[in-house]
Amino acid sequence: MENIHDTKQDSHKHCVLEFKDVCISYTEGKWAVKNVNASIKEKSITAIMGPSGCGKSTLLRSVNRMHELYPEIRTTGRILLDGKDVLQMNAMEVRRKAGMVFQRPNPFPTMSIYENVLAGYKLNGIRVSRAERDEIVQKSLQDVGLWDEVKDSLMKRGSFLSGGQQQRLCIARAVALRPRILLMDEPTSALDPIATRKIEDMLLELKKDFTILIVTHNMSQAARISDDSMFMYLGELVEFSDTQTIFTNPRDKRTEEYLSGQFG
Amino acid sequence: METNTSVKKSRWIKDRVFFAGVCVFSGLTAIPLVLIIWEVLKKGYRQLNWSFFTEEAPNSLEAMLAVNAGDLIPGGVANGLVGSLLMVLMAVVIAVPVGILAGIRLSEHPESRFSGVVRSVAELLQGTPSIVIGLIIYGWVVKPLGSYSGFAGGIALAMLMLPLIIRSTEETLKMLPASLKEAGLALGASYSTVILRVLLPSAFGGLFTGILLAVSRVLGETAPLMLTALGASAIEWNIFEPMSALPLQIWEFYNDPNLAGLIWSTSLFLLLLILALNLLAKRIARKWKV
């Protein structure tokens, strides 16, 4: 029922993120991402699928300009976040507006659970009152369904949690800054099926408040949680439409082959 | 058939003999350690009393009278203790910030050409004999200031510590997962904030261990101090005056037959200090493992 789309309503939804002719290269003349054009709708989950090495993580990481850590990577085109080109904005501002969750849970080992949730405020030097802090922590942990599990051990180190809990803590850390978009790079690839399921359920809840762009190589995960899906192959955006269409009636042959498990 | 089994047997015997040899000779390596510690303990423990830590080195005459009377030598090594503490402290203050900053740069740009050069130069510095460092600091500090000084000694020790700190910092930071830095940056924090507030705290255990080991290494250095701090018979707090240090005092006692009785207790104390630092470093390394 989740996947039945009212297309009319969809088109009225505001687009949070737009890719316009985005090309990314690691080495001169070789494109990891070629001419991607796409619009991500507000308060929806968009999945990026594709075989490994197809450029899906590269595309995701271009949004919050993580590529700047590696000077040899060049990005061209425009990436509009709420209509403003992120490539023209201050990188730190972009990253505050676009939260990121990584493949492996990576809570900061020296900080407590409480501090981890507030890390975005702390590291950016944003001052908030004691009451506000408590509120942010509780709200964010509730958003990711972790509050009941950790409310009695907020001052403990995050590294004592299980893998799935750690990953939800990392999502809470990203959510705490109330970003415009959440970028998730295969967030469940290091987790067991039960923890994965919990996170998937939680993402469906999070969707009510946030826009989520998630990279996954797990097709069934994309089918379960996403509203829209992209299929990328060799750096190209082969197909982009609502998830039901792409899974039941793909237009491109390569998409069909991938979805039927012929490569990947 | 018969020769075959005997060949087999001789191969087996050779194997066993070699194995026994490896074990025996490995065990033998412990002998010098045991002998040295035994000698230092046996001859040194009697002098380790309160005044040993609180009083300055005695003069030759007092010591001779005490020895002739069959007493313990009066006085202690307070001047060396204070000097060692001051000079090691100076060395830490100078070498740790520079070493950590350089180490961060090396771990952040591991492949760059510049880092390669800096790394090789740090290795060159580390391989330089400590007496040569002493000679150089004599030219840099003692000669221009016109006097041997604790300050010169501190700088010499800093030069010895610097490559150790650079190396331990780089090695520790290399062990941290790359995603930690990315997670910090992804929250919108600046490069310096991520390094100072995420990476360095996470690497704290390794960095601290590295500093402790470097301190324990320079604590026993004698030769460079002979050329820079020279030594002093009284407690000296002014870092621009000649200063004593524990290993320098051992050298002085060794050269004065009347004071020879103090050699062992000073050595024992120095060994204990170094051992304690090493144990502490190991504990911290284990406890703070990321």
Add this chain to the structure above:
Amino acid sequence: MFRGLLYGACVLVLLLCAAMVYSLVSGSWQAFGQFGFFRFLFSAEWDPTVGKEEYGAWAFVTGTLYTSFLALVLCIPFSLPVALFTGEYFKKTRIAAVIGSIVDLLAGIPSIVYGLWGFYTLCPLMKSWGLSDQGFGVLTSSIVLAIMIIPYASSLSAEFISMVPNELKEGAYSLGATRLEVVRTVVFPVAGSGIFAGYVLALGRALGETMAVTMLIGNTIQIPRSLGDTGNTMASVIANQFGEASGLKLSSLIAIGLLLFIITAVINFLGKLIMKRQRGR
């Protein structure tokens, strides 16, 4: 700003090293100018009498090389078994950790304490065994040096021995080789240059050792002719004669420091080079 600070720290390290080399060279200029580089290096004269001063480094260079190489040879029968013990036979066991920390402790003992032990324990023994007339000399110094460099030689060798891939060893075992044969035909050939590098770096250590040698070598200015002979090394002549030095003598001591710096730098460079090759493979 912060990146500039990091960069600055690195530049400082480079500048310090450049300044070190500069001050060694400029400090020894007078001696080399007076005697010429090669005459200074190859002359064994050391005469501080005012008016006919004559200084040369050869006696100290030979003393340094004799003691260091002898120490290297003496340390092999101990450091190699330790390396095999911790890196192969008892790899990653408790007993290997114990031997490892004992060897670590050997590395932690200050040079001057080794010197004391050599002076008060080893020298009398050497005398009573008839190995040396006064107990001092090349052999005594080398024995103590050998003990001092065991930790360096063995820990590096053990690292390379433990890195020999299991598949290679299993290949040899599957053909029926005994452990000794595996060590001889697989471990040593594969880890060989790494082990060699460990010994080269240990030699670098021995060359620069000062205090223990100063206390044990006898400090006579002559080229040692036998193992029991006394002599002097580059490091110990600096330590010994520095206090009363000025003018040409000081410059000559700095020149010896420069030579020592060059020798250790070359040895260490070779060692690191071999080690990096082996690691890179």
